[in-house]
Amino acid sequence: MGRRSGGDDAAERGTVVTPSAEFPALSPEELAALGRIGERWRSPARPGQELPVDPTLGRSRRGPAPSRFGRLAPIEMFTVEEPDELCATEPAHAPRTRLGRGLGRLRRAVIGPPLSSAAVLYERMRKLVALPILSSDLLSSVAYGPEAMLTVLVLGGSGALGLSLPLAVLLVVLMIAVGASYRQTIPAYPHGAGSYIVAGDNLGRTPGLAAAAGLMLDYVLTVSVSVAAGVHAVTSALPGLRPVTVPLGVLVIAVLLAGNLRGVRTAGNIFVLPTYAFVVAVLAVLVVGYLRAAGRGFAPVPPPQVPAAEGLGLLLILRAFASGAVSMTGIEAVSNAVPAFRPTEWRNARTTLGWMVGMLVVVFAGLIVLIHLNGLVPRPGETILSQLGRLTFPSGPWYGLLQAATALILLLAANTAFNDFPRLLFFMARDGHAPRRFLHMGDRLAFSNGLVALATVAALIFVAFGGRTESLIPLYAVGVFLAFTLSQAGMVVHWRRRRGAGWRYRLILNATGATLSALVLLTAAVAKFAEGAWVVVVAVPLLVFVFDRIHRHYATLHRALALHPPPAGAGAAQRPPPAEGQELPQQVRHLVIVPVARLNLASLRALAYAASLGQPTLAVHIAPEDEEADRFREEWRAWGDHVRLEIIVSPYRAVTGPLAHYLDALHASRPELTLTVIVPEVVLRRRWHRPLHSRVDQRLRTALRALPGVVVTSVPVHLSE
Structure with missing residues (x-):
C-alpha cells in the first residue's frame, strides 16, 4: 500500500465505487510498452482479408435468432452504441431447464430485476435514508451496551452500581471525542475514510491491514451480536420462542442478506421505519420516565440487594468501562461509506455523523441515568431495557411497541455491517489484499460476494455461540477499538504532514480520540482476555498474515502479466x-x-x-x-x-x-x-x-x-x- 502524505494523495487512491473498478486501467508504463509491442506486431492474416461473418450482426436489420438461445433472446437484444460497439439490452439469457427457470424466477422475486451499470449514480443515499441505514448499529447498541456495563458492575454488589454514572460520563466524553475525530476524517478523506485507508496511508501497510482485520471482525460480530440481542428481546416478550433461538437468528440473517442483495436504496427503504420507530420509542420512555422521576423529586429508588461475587477493584471497573464502550460500535460506519452518499458526498456524510453522535449521547446518557433513578439491575431472562419499559408503561400497548421497535432495530442493526463490510473488502481487493472477486458488483449493484461472505461467517459464529449475547460481547470491543485507535493515530500523522490552517487543533482532537480508544482497547484486551477476547487478539495477526500472502500472490501475478517491450535488435530476433x-x-x-x-x-x-x-x-x-x-x-x-x-x-x-x-x-x-x-x-x-x-x-x-x-x-x- 505504501505511505501517503495527505488528503490529495488519499483522493488519488479513492475512487467512486462503480462496476468499472473491477477492470483497472493500464499504467502509463504499460501503455508505453503496449505501444512498442504494437509497432512490431504483425497479424498472420493477410491485409484487407475479410471476415467470413458479419460481426455487426446486421445492426440495421433483423437477423436470424441464435440457434442456442432462439426461444429466449432474439437478435434485438443488441443495440448500436458506437460504430464498432454493441450494447446488450438483456441482462442474461434464461436457463434452458424447467428447474433453472424456476430458480431464476425465485431469485428475481427475492432480489429483484437486474439494474444497469448506469443506475449506480441513482443508488446513492440521501441523509434521511443514510441515517437509519448507517446508525442502526450505533443506536441499537444502547439496547445492550448499558446492560453490559451494569452486568459487570453488579459483580461487585449493589453498591458498585453507583459507579455507572461516572463511567457513563467518561463514555460520553469518549463518544464525543471519537465522533468529532471522525467528523474531521471525512473531509480529509472524501472518497472513503475507513480505518484501513487512513491507517494504511499514514502509518504504513501493516497498521492498515491490522485496522482492516479489526474492522472485519467487528462487522462479523456486529451481525452476530445484533441478531442475538434482537432475538433476546423477542424471547423476553415471548418466552415460548426461546427453544428456537438459533433457527430464528439464522432466519433473520438470511432475511438481511436478501434485503441487502436488492441494493442500497431498496435496503434503505426497508430499514428506515424500524430505526426511527426505535428512536421515538426510547425517547418516549425517557420523557415519561423523567416526568415520573420528577414527581418524586428525582429521588433514586434503591436497587435490590445483590451480594458481591468479586471484589470491587480497578480491574472490575475497567472491565465495566470496556463493556459499556460497545455502546459506540458503529460510529465509524459513516466514514467508511462516504461514496454511498449523494453529492456533495463528504458534506452529507459529516452532517449525518453529527446527527448520529448527538442522538447516541442523548439516548445513552438518558438511559443510564433513568436506570439509576429506578434502581434497576440486570437479571437473567429479561433485558434491562425491557424492565425499564415495563416500569415506564405498566399498562397499555406501549411496552409491546417498545419491545417490537427494540427487537426490530437490533435485528436490523446488522445492516450497518452489511453496508460497510463489502465496501471494506472492495478497497482491500482493489489494493490486492483480498480476493478480486470482491470487486464485482452483482445484479443490483451491490457487492454480492462480500454480502454472502459476511452472512455466512456471521451465521456460523451465531450458531457456534448458541445465540447468546453475553458470550459474544467480550469478543466485540477489541477489534473495533483497534480500528478506532489506528485510524485516529493515522489522522495525527496526517495533520503533522499537512500542517494546514488549524492543524494543531485538529491534531489534538484526533490525538485525544486515539488515546481514549487505545485505553479502551488495552482494557478490553487485558480484562476480557480470558473471557474470549483472546480469540480476537490471535485472529488479527493471523488475518494480517493472510492479507499479506494474498498481496504477494497478486504482486507475483502482476509481474508475470505486466506488459514489457519486446527485445530489440537482430540478435534478439534470432533467439526465439x-x-x-x-x-x-x-x-x-x-x-x-x-x-x-x-x-x-x-x-x-x-x-x-x-x-x-x-x-x-x-x-x-x-x-x-x-x-x-x-x-x-x-x-x-x-x-x-x-x-x-x-x-x-x-x-x-x-x-x-x-x-x-x-x-x-x-x-x-x-x-x-x-x-x-x-x-x-x-x-x-x-x-x-x-x-x-x-x-x-x-x-x-x-x-x-x-x-x-x-x-x-x-x-x-x-x-x-
Missing part, C-alpha cells in the same frame, strides 16, 4: 523466446497434438480441425498393451496415415499421466514451441448421462492446463438426445 514469453505473432511456433483414443467421429472431427489450422500436427494414442497398439496402427493405416502418429504403451493402463509427461518432455526439448492440444469432447445434454461416461477428456484438460507452454482446446460433438 519460450512459449510462455511470446507476445508477437511471428514469434509463435506451433505443434498441434491430438490425443486419439479410438477412431470415431469425434476423433476424426478433432483431426480435421487440427489439419485445417495448417500447422505441424501430431496424433498420440495411449495403448494399454502391445497387441492393442498393433491393432490401432493397422486402423490408422486403413484411414490413410494422413497425420504422423505416435503410440505410447501404458502397461499400467494410465492415460492422463503418461500423456502429460510426454507433452512435458516435448516442451522441455523445444521450449519455444507452443503445444496446442486439441481434445475431442462428447457434450451430453442430460446431467444423468454423465455418470455413464468416464470423462477422460475433462481429467486430461485439467492435467494439461498445469503444463507451461501448452494450450488446450476442445472440439465438441453434441449428442442429439
Whole structure:
C-alpha cells in the first residue's frame, strides 16, 4: 500500500465505487510498452482479408435468432452504441431447464430485476435514508451496551452500581471525542475514510491491514451480536420462542442478506421505519420516565440487594468501562461509506455523523441515568431495557411497541455491517489484499460476494455461540477499538504532514480520540482476555498474515502479466523466446497434438480441425498393451496415415499421466514451441448421462492446463438426445 502524505494523495487512491473498478486501467508504463509491442506486431492474416461473418450482426436489420438461445433472446437484444460497439439490452439469457427457470424466477422475486451499470449514480443515499441505514448499529447498541456495563458492575454488589454514572460520563466524553475525530476524517478523506485507508496511508501497510482485520471482525460480530440481542428481546416478550433461538437468528440473517442483495436504496427503504420507530420509542420512555422521576423529586429508588461475587477493584471497573464502550460500535460506519452518499458526498456524510453522535449521547446518557433513578439491575431472562419499559408503561400497548421497535432495530442493526463490510473488502481487493472477486458488483449493484461472505461467517459464529449475547460481547470491543485507535493515530500523522490552517487543533482532537480508544482497547484486551477476547487478539495477526500472502500472490501475478517491450535488435530476433514469453505473432511456433483414443467421429472431427489450422500436427494414442497398439496402427493405416502418429504403451493402463509427461518432455526439448492440444469432447445434454461416461477428456484438460507452454482446446460433438 505504501505511505501517503495527505488528503490529495488519499483522493488519488479513492475512487467512486462503480462496476468499472473491477477492470483497472493500464499504467502509463504499460501503455508505453503496449505501444512498442504494437509497432512490431504483425497479424498472420493477410491485409484487407475479410471476415467470413458479419460481426455487426446486421445492426440495421433483423437477423436470424441464435440457434442456442432462439426461444429466449432474439437478435434485438443488441443495440448500436458506437460504430464498432454493441450494447446488450438483456441482462442474461434464461436457463434452458424447467428447474433453472424456476430458480431464476425465485431469485428475481427475492432480489429483484437486474439494474444497469448506469443506475449506480441513482443508488446513492440521501441523509434521511443514510441515517437509519448507517446508525442502526450505533443506536441499537444502547439496547445492550448499558446492560453490559451494569452486568459487570453488579459483580461487585449493589453498591458498585453507583459507579455507572461516572463511567457513563467518561463514555460520553469518549463518544464525543471519537465522533468529532471522525467528523474531521471525512473531509480529509472524501472518497472513503475507513480505518484501513487512513491507517494504511499514514502509518504504513501493516497498521492498515491490522485496522482492516479489526474492522472485519467487528462487522462479523456486529451481525452476530445484533441478531442475538434482537432475538433476546423477542424471547423476553415471548418466552415460548426461546427453544428456537438459533433457527430464528439464522432466519433473520438470511432475511438481511436478501434485503441487502436488492441494493442500497431498496435496503434503505426497508430499514428506515424500524430505526426511527426505535428512536421515538426510547425517547418516549425517557420523557415519561423523567416526568415520573420528577414527581418524586428525582429521588433514586434503591436497587435490590445483590451480594458481591468479586471484589470491587480497578480491574472490575475497567472491565465495566470496556463493556459499556460497545455502546459506540458503529460510529465509524459513516466514514467508511462516504461514496454511498449523494453529492456533495463528504458534506452529507459529516452532517449525518453529527446527527448520529448527538442522538447516541442523548439516548445513552438518558438511559443510564433513568436506570439509576429506578434502581434497576440486570437479571437473567429479561433485558434491562425491557424492565425499564415495563416500569415506564405498566399498562397499555406501549411496552409491546417498545419491545417490537427494540427487537426490530437490533435485528436490523446488522445492516450497518452489511453496508460497510463489502465496501471494506472492495478497497482491500482493489489494493490486492483480498480476493478480486470482491470487486464485482452483482445484479443490483451491490457487492454480492462480500454480502454472502459476511452472512455466512456471521451465521456460523451465531450458531457456534448458541445465540447468546453475553458470550459474544467480550469478543466485540477489541477489534473495533483497534480500528478506532489506528485510524485516529493515522489522522495525527496526517495533520503533522499537512500542517494546514488549524492543524494543531485538529491534531489534538484526533490525538485525544486515539488515546481514549487505545485505553479502551488495552482494557478490553487485558480484562476480557480470558473471557474470549483472546480469540480476537490471535485472529488479527493471523488475518494480517493472510492479507499479506494474498498481496504477494497478486504482486507475483502482476509481474508475470505486466506488459514489457519486446527485445530489440537482430540478435534478439534470432533467439526465439519460450512459449510462455511470446507476445508477437511471428514469434509463435506451433505443434498441434491430438490425443486419439479410438477412431470415431469425434476423433476424426478433432483431426480435421487440427489439419485445417495448417500447422505441424501430431496424433498420440495411449495403448494399454502391445497387441492393442498393433491393432490401432493397422486402423490408422486403413484411414490413410494422413497425420504422423505416435503410440505410447501404458502397461499400467494410465492415460492422463503418461500423456502429460510426454507433452512435458516435448516442451522441455523445444521450449519455444507452443503445444496446442486439441481434445475431442462428447457434450451430453442430460446431467444423468454423465455418470455413464468416464470423462477422460475433462481429467486430461485439467492435467494439461498445469503444463507451461501448452494450450488446450476442445472440439465438441453434441449428442442429439
